[in-house]
Amino acid sequence: MLFSLHKKSLITFYFSILRPCFVLSQANMSSGIEDAGKFSVAYVTVPTVEVARSMGHGLVKNKLAACVNVIPQITSIYEWDDQIKEDSEALLMIKTRTSEVDRLIEFVRTKHPYTVCEVISLPIQNGNPPYLKWIGESVPVKDYTSNV
Incomplete structure (x- = not known):
C-alpha cells in the first residue's frame, strides 16, 4: 500500500510539475526566445x-x-x-x-x-x-x- 501511494505521488508530481516545466523549457528553446x-x-x-x-x-x-x-x-x-x-x-x-x-x-x-x-x-x-x-x-x- 505504501509503495502504491508513493508511486501515485511520483506520477502526480511528474505530470503536475516536472513535465510542464520540461515542455515549457523545450518550447522556449525551439521557438526563438x-x-x-x-x-x-x-x-x-x-x-x-x-x-x-x-x-x-x-x-x-x-x-x-x-x-x-x-x-x-x-x-x-x-x-x-x-x-x-x-x-x-x-x-x-x-x-x-x-x-x-x-x-x-x-x-x-x-x-x-x-x-x-x-x-x-x-x-x-x-x-x-x-x-x-x-x-x-x-x-x-x-x-x-x-x-x-
Missing part, C-alpha cells in the same frame, strides 16, 4: 488600401520592414475634436527589427496623409526561429556610428 525583443511588429492605420500598399512597398524597399501585411476594411472608432468618429481604414502589420522602429516611424510620418498618424510597435517575445532569422536577414543591422 533567445531573440526576444530583437524584432518588433508595428501597426499603422491608413485611409485606403492603395495608401497601405504604397507605404508597404516603400518600407520593404527601404529595408525598414521584412514584411508588411495589409489588412483591408477595418473600422476605427475614436474621439477627435470632441466628437466620436467612425472610419473605414486599412491596417498595416509590419515586421521589423526593434532597432529600426524609430526610422520606420519617421518614414511613415513623412508619407502618411493624416496629420496625426497611428504608428505603434510591440516587441516580438517569441516566434518561429527561421521566420525571425528571415526578418533579421531582410532588415539588416544599420551601423550609425560610421557616419560620425
